Amino acid sequence: MAITVRIPTVLRNLTGEKAKVSIEADTIDSMIASLESTFPGVKERLCDESGKLRRFVNVFVGDEDIRFLDGQDTALNDNDEVDIVPAIAGGC
Amino acid sequence: MDDRYSRQTRFTPIGSGGQQRLEQATVAVLGCGALGSVCAEMLVRAGVGTVRLIDRDFVEYSNLQRQSLYTEDDAARCHPKATAAARQLAHYNSGIKIEPHIADCNAQTIDALLTGVDLVCDGCDNFQTRHLLNDWCNSTKTPWIYAACVGSFACCLPMLPEQTPCLACLQDELPGPGDNPTCDSSGIIAPAVHQAALWQVSWALKFFTTGTMEPLYSSADIWEHSISQHNMSKWMNPDCLSCGTAATRPYLQHTAHDNIVLCGRGGLQLQRHKIAHLDALTQQLGTHVVTSNEYLVRWSDNNLTATCFRDGRVIIQGTQDEIQARAFCDKWLG
Numbered sequence: 001m002a003i004t005v006r007i008p009t010v011l012r013n014l015t016g017e018k019a020k021v022s023i024e025a026d027t028i029d030s031m032i033a034s035l036e037s038t039f040p041g042v043k044e045r046l047c048d049e050s051g052k053l054r055r056f057v058n059v060f061v062g063d064e065d066i067r068f069l070d071g072q073d074t075a076l077n078d079n080d081e082v083d084i085v086p087a088i089a090g091g092c
Numbered sequence: 093m094d095d096r097y098s099r100q101t102r103f104t105p106i107g108s109g110g111q112q113r114l115e116q117a118t119v120a121v122l123g124c125g126a127l128g129s130v131c132a133e134m135l136v137r138a139g140v141g142t143v144r145l146i147d148r149d150f151v152e153y154s155n156l157q158r159q160s161l162y163t164e165d166d167a168a169r170c171h172p173k174a175t176a177a178a179r180q181l182a183h184y185n186s187g188i189k190i191e192p193h194i195a196d197c198n199a200q201t202i203d204a205l206l207t208g209v210d211l212v213c214d215g216c217d218n219f220q221t222r223h224l225l226n227d228w229c230n231s232t233k234t235p236w237i238y239a240a241c242v243g244s245f246a247c248c249l250p251m252l253p254e255q256t257p258c259l260a261c262l263q264d265e266l267p268g269p270g271d272n273p274t275c276d277s278s279g280i281i282a283p284a285v286h287q288a289a290l291w292q293v294s295w296a297l298k299f300f301t302t303g304t305m306e307p308l309y310s311s312a313d314i315w316e317h318s319i320s321q322h323n324m325s326k327w328m329n330p331d332c333l334s335c336g337t338a339a340t341r342p343y344l345q346h347t348a349h350d351n352i353v354l355c356g357r358g359g360l361q362l363q364r365h366k367i368a369h370l371d372a373l374t375q376q377l378g379t380h381v382v383t384s385n386e387y388l389v390r391w392s393d394n395n396l397t398a399t400c401f402r403d404g405r406v407i408i409q410g411t412q413d414e415i416q417a418r419a420f421c422d423k424w425l426g
């Protein structure tokens with residue numbers, strides 16, 4: 001499936017400052033693998049050692065949080081937009 | 093001055109009834125950096141009856157690009173943000189009460205700092221303090237509005253105890269050092285600050301007008317002109333440690349971390365005894381003193397800079413090493 005991923009500011013140093021990337025992926029897991037192969041280092045920032053998404057990284061497919069879908073097995077369809085939203089602390 | 097709020101009351105959802113409720117309200121702005129500055133200015137101009145400003149820090153030149161209440165003179169004099177903000181805000185609206193507190197918000201001080209407020213606007217720069225605020229707000233059923241910004245990113249989510257998910261429902265694990273971009277590491281542009289603050293103040297106005305807020309997580313990347321919104325109502329967690337049925341509110345119990353904490357700008361903050369005679373300390377520090385005023389004294393030695401406030405807080409810059417920071421404090425303050 002051809003999908004679009006919105007890359008948060010904090011990861012853009014790994015994506016050559018790209019804010020949106022178009023990739024092929026069938027699930028969130030395969031999306032992470034695909035991002036990692038194109039932009040090495042991304043997976044480590046999103047997932048813990050066991051490959052599970054870190055608790056403070058929120059991933060949305062369209063409007064829905066993947067935790068309320070099938071988690072990292074959530075299936076993706078053509079033209080889906082995936083939003084990666086990390087927790088942000090700054091107020092400075 | 094009778095028509096001061098006329099354009100706001102003419103806005104039908106607020107009207108004169110909403111304006112009256114605003115004038116009776118007490119709102120705390122916790123953290124008077126960039127977000128807190130912008131938020132406080134809008135609250136004060138809108139006529140919120142009492143605005144309480146809480147901040148532990150002082151103004152530096154690197155703040156001036158986005159912290160809209162401060163001046164070059166404040167930075168030159170290392171003026172504490174809470175009182176510098178209060179002085180500036182008093183020029184905008186003399187008809188309301190502004191209460192500055194130069195203080196660190198921790199498990200020991202939060203009660204005294206926030207008692208009596210109807211709403212807290214979050215201007216914090218770290219998650220530790222936000223989780224403490226979240227625990228306190230859940231224990232006292234006080235609503236608060238999370239807002240944050242970094243780089244060109246801004247976000248906001250209102251929290252209404254018992255009705256919406258709380259911060260601990262959404263985040264039961266704190267991001268570790270390096271997981272979480274800060275303004276020091278990723279920079280920050282002023283429009284991102286204003287975006288976060290405008291959501292925050294809109295919710296505040298709406299809360300006092302309608303009595304409610306919805307769990308909508310708004311986020312934006314100003315540089316990319318993209319905005320998104322997610323309804324977080326499903327996140328309410330009955331087992332949440334802060335708002336669930338068996339809540340322990342762990343951050344209110346914390347005592348150990350209060351002695352030494354990492355500051356937003358990469359310095360370390362230590363809590364020492366209250367300074368009864370700041371003048372005497374300033375004299376004692378002699379030629380090492382860089383700046384001193386009625387609120388604080390700043391001195392440097394051996395590439396370390398320390399700033400000591402009257403309440404006994406000392407911020408050490410130039411090291412991340414706790415032992416070295418403690419040793420520096422011991423050497424100069426005994």
